[in-house]
Amino acid sequence: MLDTKDKILMAACDIYLDQGTKGMSMRKVASKAGITPTAIYRHFDSKETLHQQVLIDGFRAFGSYLYPALKGETPLERLHLAAEAFFRFATEQARYYELLFLTMEATDEINVDKILKREARSSYEFMIERVRECIDSGAFSDDDPEEIAMLLLSVCNGFFGLYVSKKFEGDSADMKKKYDRAYQRILKGLLA
Amino acid sequence: MLDTKDKILMAACDIYLDQGTKGMSMRKVASKAGITPTAIYRHFDSKETLHQQVLIDGFRAFGSYLYPALKGETPLERLHLAAEAFFRFATEQARYYELLFLTMEATDEINVDKILKREARSSYEFMIERVRECIDSGAFSDDDPEEIAMLLLSVCNGFFGLYVSKKFEGDSADMKKKYDRAYQRILKGLLA
Amino acid sequence: MLDTKDKILMAACDIYLDQGTKGMSMRKVASKAGITPTAIYRHFDSKETLHQQVLIDGFRAFGSYLYPALKGETPLERLHLAAEAFFRFATEQARYYELLFLTMEATDEINVDKILKREARSSYEFMIERVRECIDSGAFSDDDPEEIAMLLLSVCNGFFGLYVSKKFEGDSADMKKKYDRAYQRILKGLLA
Amino acid sequence: MLDTKDKILMAACDIYLDQGTKGMSMRKVASKAGITPTAIYRHFDSKETLHQQVLIDGFRAFGSYLYPALKGETPLERLHLAAEAFFRFATEQARYYELLFLTMEATDEINVDKILKREARSSYEFMIERVRECIDSGAFSDDDPEEIAMLLLSVCNGFFGLYVSKKFEGDSADMKKKYDRAYQRILKGLLA
DNA sequence: AATGAATGAGTATTCATTCAT
DNA sequence: GATGAATGAATACTCATTCAT
Numbered sequence: 070m071l072d073t074k075d076k077i078l079m080a081a082c083d084i085y086l087d088q089g090t091k092g093m094s095m096r097k098v099a100s101k102a103g104i105t106p107t108a109i110y111r112h113f114d115s116k117e118t119l120h121q122q123v124l125i126d127g128f129r130a131f132g133s134y135l136y137p138a139l140k141g142e143t144p145l146e147r148l149h150l151a152a153e154a155f156f157r158f159a160t161e162q163a164r165y166y167e168l169l170f171l172t173m174e175a176t177d178e179i180n181v182d183k184i185l186k187r188e189a190r191s192s193y194e195f196m197i198e199r200v201r202e203c204i205d206s207g208a209f210s211d212d213d214p215e216e217i218a219m220l221l222l223s224v225c226n227g228f229f230g231l232y233v234s235k236k237f238e239g240d241s242a243d244m245k246k247k248y249d250r251a252y253q254r255i256l257k258g259l260l261a
Numbered sequence: 262m263l264d265t266k267d268k269i270l271m272a273a274c275d276i277y278l279d280q281g282t283k284g285m286s287m288r289k290v291a292s293k294a295g296i297t298p299t300a301i302y303r304h305f306d307s308k309e310t311l312h313q314q315v316l317i318d319g320f321r322a323f324g325s326y327l328y329p330a331l332k333g334e335t336p337l338e339r340l341h342l343a344a345e346a347f348f349r350f351a352t353e354q355a356r357y358y359e360l361l362f363l364t365m366e367a368t369d370e371i372n373v374d375k376i377l378k379r380e381a382r383s384s385y386e387f388m389i390e391r392v393r394e395c396i397d398s399g400a401f402s403d404d405d406p407e408e409i410a411m412l413l414l415s416v417c418n419g420f421f422g423l424y425v426s427k428k429f430e431g432d433s434a435d436m437k438k439k440y441d442r443a444y445q446r447i448l449k450g451l452l453a
Numbered sequence: 454m455l456d457t458k459d460k461i462l463m464a465a466c467d468i469y470l471d472q473g474t475k476g477m478s479m480r481k482v483a484s485k486a487g488i489t490p491t492a493i494y495r496h497f498d499s500k501e502t503l504h505q506q507v508l509i510d511g512f513r514a515f516g517s518y519l520y521p522a523l524k525g526e527t528p529l530e531r532l533h534l535a536a537e538a539f540f541r542f543a544t545e546q547a548r549y550y551e552l553l554f555l556t557m558e559a560t561d562e563i564n565v566d567k568i569l570k571r572e573a574r575s576s577y578e579f580m581i582e583r584v585r586e587c588i589d590s591g592a593f594s595d596d597d598p599e600e601i602a603m604l605l606l607s608v609c610n611g612f613f614g615l616y617v618s619k620k621f622e623g624d625s626a627d628m629k630k631k632y633d634r635a636y637q638r639i640l641k642g643l644l645a
Numbered sequence: 646m647l648d649t650k651d652k653i654l655m656a657a658c659d660i661y662l663d664q665g666t667k668g669m670s671m672r673k674v675a676s677k678a679g680i681t682p683t684a685i686y687r688h689f690d691s692k693e694t695l696h697q698q699v700l701i702d703g704f705r706a707f708g709s710y711l712y713p714a715l716k717g718e719t720p721l722e723r724l725h726l727a728a729e730a731f732f733r734f735a736t737e738q739a740r741y742y743e744l745l746f747l748t749m750e751a752t753d754e755i756n757v758d759k760i761l762k763r764e765a766r767s768s769y770e771f772m773i774e775r776v777r778e779c780i781d782s783g784a785f786s787d788d789d790p791e792e793i794a795m796l797l798l799s800v801c802n803g804f805f806g807l808y809v810s811k812k813f814e815g816d817s818a819d820m821k822k823k824y825d826r827a828y829q830r831i832l833k834g835l836l837a
Numbered sequence: 838a839a840t841g842a843a844t845g846a847g848t849a850t851t852c853a854t855t856c857a858t
Numbered sequence: 859g860a861t862g863a864a865t866g867a868a869t870a871c872t873c874a875t876t877c878a879t
Contacts (some may be wrong), residue, residue: 074864091283095849107851108864116849171422212446218421220443226422227415230363251412254404258450265838287874298874300839306872457842475667479870492843500870555806594806596830603807610806610863611799614747635796638788642834649859668863671853682853692853844876853868858861 074112076102082123086164090172093120111241121182127165127176130186133194134158147253151199156248159229160241167233170226196222203259210261217259224255264305268294274315278356282364285312288435313374319357320380326350327384341393344413344444351421352433357410362418388414395451402453409451416447458496460486464566466507470548474556477504505566506552511549512572518542519576528586535583536605536636544625554610580606587643594645601643608639650688652678658699662740665763666748669696697758703741710734711768720778727775728797728828735805736817743809746802772798779835786837793835800831 071079080101084093095116099106113119134154141147159166169189200221201214209217228251232244239247264273272293276285287308291298305311326346333339351358361381392413393406401409420443424436431439455463464485468477479500483490497503518538525531543550553573584605585598593601612635616628623631647655656677660669671692675682689695710733714726735742745765776797777790785793804827808820815823 086270095845096847105865107866111863164840209870213442216439216442217446219420219439220416220446223419223423224412224415225419227417227419228411230418230422231411231415247408247411249850250405250408251415254409254412254450255447256450258446258448286872288872297840299841299876302875303838478868480868489844490870491845494871495842503672523655531842600823600826601830603804603823604800604830607801607803607807608796608799609803611803612795612800614802614806615795615799631792631795634789634792636801638793638796638834639826640834642830642832670851672851681861683855683862686854687859840879842877842879844874846873848872849869852867853865855865856863858863 072093073102073104073108077104077109077112078123078126081119082126082164082168085123085168090120093186095119119228121185124169125182125185125188127169128161128185128192130165131158131192132171132188136193138199143208144199145208146205147241148203151196152252155225156245158228159225159232160244163233166229169235171230193218193222196225207261209259212259221255265294265296265300267305269296269304269311270314270318273311274318277312277315277360281356282360284389287311310374313377315381317374317377319361320377320384322354322357323350323361323384324380326354330391335400336391336398337400340391340395341444343388344417347417348437348440351417351424352436355425357450358421362389363422363425385410385414399453401451404451413447457486457488457492461487461493461496461503462507462510465503466510466548466552469552470505474504479503498619505569508553509569509572511553511564512569512576514546514549515542515553515576516572518546519579522583527592528583528590529592533636534582534585536609539609540629540632543609543616544628547617550613555614555617563596577602579604591645593643596643605639608635649678649680649684651687653680653688654698654702654710657695661696661699661744666744667823671695694758697761700745701758701761701764703745704761704768706738706741707768708747708764710738711771714775718805719784720782722786724775724779725828727772728801731801732821732824735801735808736820739809742805747806747809768833769794769798783837785835788835797831799825 077098081098084097084101088097093116095109097107098119102109109119111170112124134157135151138147138150138154141150165260196218197214200209200217203209204211204214204217232238269290273290274284276289276293280289285308287298290311291301294301301311302303305314326349327343330339330342330346333342388410389406392401392409395401396403396406396409420440461482465477468481468485472481476644477500479490479493483493484502486493493503497506518541519535522531522534522538525534580602581598584593584601586594588598588601589594612632654673657669657674660673660677663755664673669692671682671685674695675685678685685695689698710730714723714730717723717726751760772794773790776785776793779785780790780793804824
């Protein structure tokens with residue numbers, strides 16, 4: 070059985086994703102976790118701490134999707150697998166994706182935990198690395214790897230952002246096709 | 262002189278743009294508008310209604326940036342001007358941009374005002390139209406105009422989303438250069 | 454009938470005096486005043502504001518006991534009447550006395566209202582003035598008026614302090630006799 | 646090495662003296678003592694019990710200042726030494742003084758520990774005794790020793806009360822001069 | 838068209854305390 | 859002799875909203 074700390078984390082995550090940052094309250098979390106609001110404070114110093122732990126867990130979950138992309142045999146294949154990982158994470162862990170990438174709160178406020186920053190940074194750098202090796206191997210024309218990585222991330226975030234805010238429709242299979250086509254279109258502009 | 266309704270709207274807008282969705286409260290709006298919280302209810306049924314009116318105004322402001330792109334003489338130039346308009350709106354009216362495009366509240370919930378929906382839709386369709394004429398004129402290779410428009414929007418939202426959440430740095434001039442290069446990279450994949 | 458603001462003030466005063474500074478809570482005040490905690494905030498900005506208003510009212514009530522001492526025809530008589538006023542205020546408005554003079558919270562914290570400071574200061578200066586005229590008229594031997602006033606205040610506060618904390622017993626009549634004797638003993642050391 | 650009970654008492658005392666009655670909480674005490682809040686209950690039944698033990702210790706500390714006054718060779722000298730002891734205790738152990746003499750919580754409530762009562766009473770009686778011998782020896786004019794003792798205590802409490810609540814200023818040396826003069830003035834009225 | 842008064846639900850957090858271990 | 863987990867009640871204060879005027 071889950072220990073209380075995990076129950077709290079899960080409840081917090083659910084509520085964040087269900088009702089947004091603003092809808093998350095200690096009371097609601099406690100109620101969803103089946104405990105008293107007070108009891109949360111045994112496990113987390115403050116709401117802020119809890120919030121950050123949720124984000125940290127989220128980035129780690131994301132990492133577990135993203136990093137296996139290294140199994141690809143060529144730079145292009147690894148980039149492709151990373152793109153796939155994005156899609157799978159965004160659809161399978163939609164709420165986490167939303168929380169991590171689509172919630173527009175600055176992730177570098179003074180009080181943001183160092184661990185959190187590190188986790189966030191490292192998945193970003195993973196993408197830069199994937200792009201860099203595509204360039205270095207000659208698959209991509211010469212360009213700034215960070216900017217390309219940013220472009221790819223932008224597309225993903227923008228794409229899923231539109232999806233999440235229901236600005237257009239379609240089921241997951243449809244989605245995947247659109248996603249793949251979008252990826253191909255971007256790629257076309259990048260290939261050497 | 263402004264009538265009370267306008268004063269309320271302006272105050273609400275200021276606060277939204279200043280303190281975000283979360284910081285907006287009827288009290289603060291009333292106080293900024295120089296009236297009683299109660300008085301707002303003469304003019305708006307609820308906070309929700311007021312919120313939506315702010316969004317409608319926001320889309321109209323966006324329109325005033327976007328639609329002049331029609332002055333361009335060729336489809337490609339018009340698309341280019343539209344891209345510029347996005348950038349200017351996102352930087353000059355950053356909070357509005359955020360409110361309209363980056364706040365992940367579904368814009369198609371049952372209780373969303375029809376006018377709001379129409380405004381949101383029309384700027385989306387404007388972009389589709391710009392893409393369509395690029396394709397029809399042979400500037401772009403044959404493709405689905407809606408998907409391309411979506412791709413462009415994705416890039417914009419993703420790009421500014423990263424900017425807003427401070428996931429990377431740089432001043433406005435830097436930003437513009439990055440934005441232009443991103444636009445060129447995408448374009449490269451789309452041109453016939 | 455009392456308006457709500459007065460009801461709140463009275464309730465606050467009662468509770469302060471009944472349960473001490475530490476026992477005073479907005480909830481309790483509201484409950485005693487027969488209203489909702491929230492409703493207090495219509496009339497007072499914060500607990501602090503309410504607290505200070507209670508003190509200000511207290512000092513004013515004290516003034517209404519003290520200042521009529523000016524009716525005395527000689528300096529000594531006026532001093533005597535002031536001493537009497539202290540006694541009457543301390544016994545008739547025991548709780549106010551306690552709150553104003555025996556609650557050991559610094560009355561000069563940064564956030565203390567100017568009005569409050571002024572009220573507190575003016576009753577202190579009234580006593581200095583009474584002493585000064587006793588000295589100037591030759592009734593008292595030459596000495597520092599402020600220090601003498603302080604001595605008199607000290608005795609009063611100390612005296613009623615012991616009374617309040619039940620460190621000795623006796624009814625009000627008994628009390629008065631002791632008070633008078635204490636006053637005479639002090640006087641003996643001060644007279645020219 | 647200190648046993649836990651002593652560590653708790655010292656921590657409690659520190660906090661009382663540092664943050665006042667209001668700031669003392671079991672959590673803070675436990676944290677300062679390096680144990681769990683729960684552990685306190687092994688040693689003290691309740692916060693109240695702990696509080697009273699702190700007071701008992703305080704009265705004992707006070708005694709250690711006061712009782713050496715017996716070393717004086719004449720009644721007047723012993724009284725004088727007692728007055729000095731008051732001053733030193735009030736300034737050197739200001740927070741204790743405050744806690745013992747200026748906190749207006751009745752010291753004779755039903756639930757007050759007998760030991761505490763006894764300790765409090767005995768220092769009071771010490772003063773009565775000092776006064777009595779001044780009268781018996783003819784140094785003071787004939788009067789009620791208890792009332793005189795009370796007068797002296799009143800002056801002390803009143804004096805330091807004004808000092809603590811910052812109702813007037815001055816450093817410790819200044820203070821001492823004022824205190825001495827006040828003592829002399831009182832004495833003048835009491836001497837035979 | 839607007840106000841003053843009030844409400845009830847909710848906010849994060851702290852408190853003394855209990856219980857099982 | 860001490861801990862980890864939890865509780866229920868309390869803290870000051872904010873919110874959107876309603877109602878009588």
